[in-house]
Amino acid sequence: MNLCINHLHFQVKKRHLLENITLQAFPNEVLGLIGPNGAGKSTLLKHVAGILRSPASSITLGALDLSSLDAKALASHIAYLSQFNTPSHATVLEVLELGRRVYSGMRLSKSDKEKIETIVEHFELAPLLEEEIETLSGGERQKVLIASALLQEPKILLLDEPISHLDPKNQLEMLSAVRHVTREKGLITLIVLHDIQHAIHYTDALVLLKQGKILHHVPTKTLSESMIQELFDVEASLHVKEGHTFVYYGHAHDETPHKHAHTFTIAKNNQ
Numbered sequence: 001m002n003l004c005i006n007h008l009h010f011q012v013k014k015r016h017l018l019e020n021i022t023l024q025a026f027p028n029e030v031l032g033l034i035g036p037n038g039a040g041k042s043t044l045l046k047h048v049a050g051i052l053r054s055p056a057s058s059i060t061l062g063a064l065d066l067s068s069l070d071a072k073a074l075a076s077h078i079a080y081l082s083q084f085n086t087p088s089h090a091t092v093l094e095v096l097e098l099g100r101r102v103y104s105g106m107r108l109s110k111s112d113k114e115k116i117e118t119i120v121e122h123f124e125l126a127p128l129l130e131e132e133i134e135t136l137s138g139g140e141r142q143k144v145l146i147a148s149a150l151l152q153e154p155k156i157l158l159l160d161e162p163i164s165h166l167d168p169k170n171q172l173e174m175l176s177a178v179r180h181v182t183r184e185k186g187l188i189t190l191i192v193l194h195d196i197q198h199a200i201h202y203t204d205a206l207v208l209l210k211q212g213k214i215l216h217h218v219p220t221k222t223l224s225e226s227m228i229q230e231l232f233d234v235e236a237s238l239h240v241k242e243g244h245t246f247v248y249y250g251h252a253h254d255e256t257p258h259k260h261a262h263t264f265t266i267a268k269n270n271q
């Protein structure tokens with residue numbers, strides 16, 4: 001079942017925040033949304049999450065019209081981790097349990113509890129379970145919220161800058177976990193990332209959004225320097241070292257191995 005966004009248009013007063021957004025995302029795919037500040041990335045995710053609605057457009061998952069569902073029905077299809085919202089007055093365990101309540105209500109089953117235990121172990125959250133979520137560090141909180149979103153077992157996972165507070169090790173582990181779970185469970189994952197390096201290594205396809213419009217929607221391996229430059233209005237160059245692709249901003253390095261920098265893409269280096 002594909003996620004289809006058709007002719008999404010969103011305007012506030014006279015300002016067009018999203019213009020004619022049409023795209024498809026597929027099961028097993030991590031689709032990265034990248035673009036400058038204010039490009040409309042969060043606004044796009046909020047539409048898929050059903051927080052914002054634009055009646056003239058349609059957002060469907062297979063034959064299901066997501067825009068016709070209420071919040072509870074949406075929660076069984078979509079887990080959304082927003083940039084800023086954190087539940088208040090809840091312990092870590094309660095936040096994790098929230099991920100299962102969409103299915104089980106207040107009485108969690110044995111299987112719900114086992115799923116929580118597995119994720120607690122995987123994300124090493126055991127020492128934090130009784131802590132109030134508000135007292136955690138930004139990174140710890142982000143880990144708990146991602147774990148809770150995964151416990152929801154959605155078909156669509158929406159992550160808005162999910163790693164902004166994590167240290168480098170946790171960033172890599174979290175992105176790796178997101179990619180793994182997307183493939184293992186056949187999810188459609190939309191993730192907003194500011195770090196192009198991460199986007200290159202952990203996404204399958206990229207939507208490049210600028211001023212509310214899609215500039216490009218490409219397989220990640222075909223992202224080119226010229227696309228990055230067009231998107232961010234900065235000099236950018238891609239370099240490959242030992243199979244890994246690195247992005248440099250500013251003027252290209254002297255040791256750039258590719259003379260035709262603007263045509264260089266990252267094909268075959270996206271592992």
Ligand SMILES: Nc1ncnc2c1ncn2[C@@H]1O[C@H](COP(=O)(O)OP(=O)(O)OP(=O)(O)O)[C@@H](O)[C@H]1O
Pocket residue numbers: 012017035036037038039040041042043044
């Ligand atoms: N409800 C709203 N009313 C008016 N303007 C809004 C509203 N929501 C978003 N905007 C504006 O729309 C633009 C896009 O915002 P959005 O948060 O989607 O950008 P973004 O690409 O996620 O940016 P960032 O990378 O900075 O998080 C911004 O200029 C923002 O101020």
